[in-house]
Amino acid sequence: MASQHQDHTVGHADGQHHEGMTKGKIWRIFFYLLALTALEFFIALVLVHGGVVEKGLAVNAVYIALTLLKAYYIIAYFMHLKFETFGFIMSVAISFVLIIYFIALMLTEGGYLNTHYNPFPHWANPQ
Amino acid sequence: MSTTVTELDKVKTGRWHGGKSPFNVEYGKIMMWFFLASDAFTFSAFLIYYGAQRFAHMTWPDPDKLFQSIPFVADYGYPLVFVGIMTFILIMSSVTMVLAVEAGHRNAKKEVVGWMIATIIGGLMFIGCQALEWTHLHHAGFWWGSIPSQEGVSPEVTLAPYFSKDISEVSALQFANLFFTITGFHGFHVSVGILLNIIILCMTLANTFERRGSYLMVEKVGLYWHFVDLVWVFVFTFFYLV
Numbered sequence: 596m597a598s599q600h601q602d603h604t605v606g607h608a609d610g611q612h613h614e615g616m617t618k619g620k621i622w623r624i625f626f627y628l629l630a631l632t633a634l635e636f637f638i639a640l641v642l643v644h645g646g647v648v649e650k651g652l653a654v655n656a657v658y659i660a661l662t663l664l665k666a667y668y669i670i671a672y673f674m675h676l677k678f679e680t681f682g683f684i685m686s687v688a689i690s691f692v693l694i695i696y697f698i699a700l701m702l703t704e705g706g707y708l709n710t711h712y713n714p715f716p717h718w719a720n721p722q
Numbered sequence: 723m724s725t726t727v728t729e730l731d732k733v734k735t736g737r738w739h740g741g742k743s744p745f746n747v748e749y750g751k752i753m754m755w756f757f758l759a760s761d762a763f764t765f766s767a768f769l770i771y772y773g774a775q776r777f778a779h780m781t782w783p784d785p786d787k788l789f790q791s792i793p794f795v796a797d798y799g800y801p802l803v804f805v806g807i808m809t810f811i812l813i814m815s816s817v818t819m820v821l822a823v824e825a826g827h828r829n830a831k832k833e834v835v836g837w838m839i840a841t842i843i844g845g846l847m848f849i850g851c852q853a854l855e856w857t858h859l860h861h862a863g864f865w866w867g868s869i870p871s872q873e874g875v876s877p878e879v880t881l882a883p884y885f886s887k888d889i890s891e892v893s894a895l896q897f898a899n900l901f902f903t904i905t906g907f908h909g910f911h912v913s914v915g916i917l918l919n920i921i922i923l924c925m926t927l928a929n930t931f932e933r934r935g936s937y938l939m940v941e942k943v944g945l946y947w948h949f950v951d952l953v954w955v956f957v958f959t960f961f962y963l964v
Contacts, residue, residue, distance in 0.1 A: 616824055625817045632809055639802055639963055644786075655964050662959040666952055673820050673948045675941075680737070683745040687755050694766045701770045705777025717781055717890035718878040 616672060624672045631665050754942045758949045761911075765953050768907065769960055772900045781888035783897045785962050788884050793854040805962050808851045809954065815844025816951040823944045826937025831926060834940060838923040841947065845916040852909050856902070864898040901961060908957055911950050918943045 616624075635658060642648045671677035676684055737744045745752065776782050786801040793804065818840040825833035863870030863880075869891065870880045877891045884894065922943050931937045 615827055616820060618821065618824060621817060621820045621824065625813065628813050629810075632806075632813070635959075635963060636802060636806055639786075644801075658959050658963045662955055665955050669816070669948055669952045669955065673816055673951075674945055679747060680745050682737070683747055683752070683755075686745075687759050690759060691762075694763065694770075697766065698770055698773070701774040702777050705774035708778035709780065713778075713780055715779070715890055715892040717888040717893075718876075720885055720887055720889055721882060 615678070616675070620672070624668055627668055628665055631661050631668075635661055748938055751938070751942055751945070754945050758945060761949065762953075765904075765907070765956070768900075768904045769956060772904065772960060775896050775900065779890065779893045779896070781885060781890050782893050783881075783884045784886040785964075787886065788859070788897075789855070789962060791858050793858065802962060804851070804855065805958065808848055808855075809958055811844055811848050811851065812951050812954050815841050815848065816948055818844060819944045819947045823937075823941050826931070826940040829932070829935075829937065831929075831932055834926050834931075834937060835923065838919060838926065838940070842916055842919045842923065845912055845919065845947075849909060849912055849916070852905065852912075856905075859898075859901070864894075864901070866899055866902050867895070869894045869898055904957060905961070908950070908953055911953065915943075915947050915950050918946060 638648075638654065638657060643650055643654060648654055676687070747755075789805060790799055790801050791797050791804065792800050818837045822834050822837035822841060825837060859865075869877075870884075871877065872880050877894075878889050881889050881891065881894050922940055925931060925939065926937075931939060
């Protein structure tokens with residue numbers, strides 16, 4: 596069957612791999628990931644432990660930004676998604692709008708419980 | 723009769739007008755992507771629940787105080803170092819996986835075998851580190867549904883080493899449950915990934931892909947392996963850094 600035969604050649608036809616990852620590029624992405632992780636450790640061990648900045652919303656925002664950047668490099672280059680067609684990228688990515696909504700919902704809910712309903716006992720830290 | 727073609731009768735050549743595969747991705751690979759998207763939803767739900775719990779409690783255990791040991795080297799005093807090593811191992815094994823995929827594109831069987839073996843070793847090392855981490859916390863008294871406790875001693879005292887701010891039994895318990903559930907679910911994924919990698923290695927050695935003329939299977943399993951690495955990036959941030 597002609598159409599079946601075509602299906603088998605999908606992916607080898609022009610387009611899919613011509614922009615693939617060369618060895619040099621793979622190592623470059625690796626060093627980006629390594630540098631981002633090192634930066635996270637620098638913030639955690641040197642800045643936060645050294646008392647330069649305090650743990651809190653600002654530091655967490657930086658951590659999350661760095662995490663998302665790492666996620667981008669892994670998905671786009673290691674998982675090769677950047678080189679797929681726009682339609683395919685959208686069909687995978689769009690559903691994550693729901694996750695963003697879920698985060699907003701759950702954290703709002705958690706924050707509400709914190710201020711309105713917190714019957715759990717807790718003790719002041721002696722140190 | 724006019725020879726001009728009306729707008730409606732023109733042959734359309736767009737991506738979606740038939741005759742070619744619009745995504746230009748092989749079926750199995752699309753399905754792997756959709757499976758990973760659904761799996762990402764599961765992990766997201768876990769991590770979002772963790773975040774919601776943290777938001778809901780007045781106080782929470784301090785990861786810097788919980789994770790201070792380097793197995794066989796030091797029991798105390800080195801926050802984040804061991805998890806740093808684990809993160810490095812997993813990123814490294816992700817790189818060897820892409821290198822295996824890259825070798826597959828060139829149909830270089832020997833290189834695929836070499837990089838797949840490196841990836842499997844990386845995965846096993848990670849799982850080993852995870853086991854040490856679990857053992858350490860378990861010895862300290864943490865487990866599903868249990869936190870460090872002593873007969874006749876107030877939780878205020880037994881839990882003090884793990885908190886920087888106020889001390890709470892419920893927070894510690896929630897932390898223990900979620901830590902073991904989420905890292906356990908991730909570790910389960912790593913184990914499955916190692917198994918898949920071993921199967922792919924055996925198929926490569928048996929010349930299955932050589933005969934098939936394509937190493938696409940390496941790519942599909944590679945996607946799964948990178949996903950496992952991706953999840954760890956998030957687990958690392960939310961359990962160890964934030």
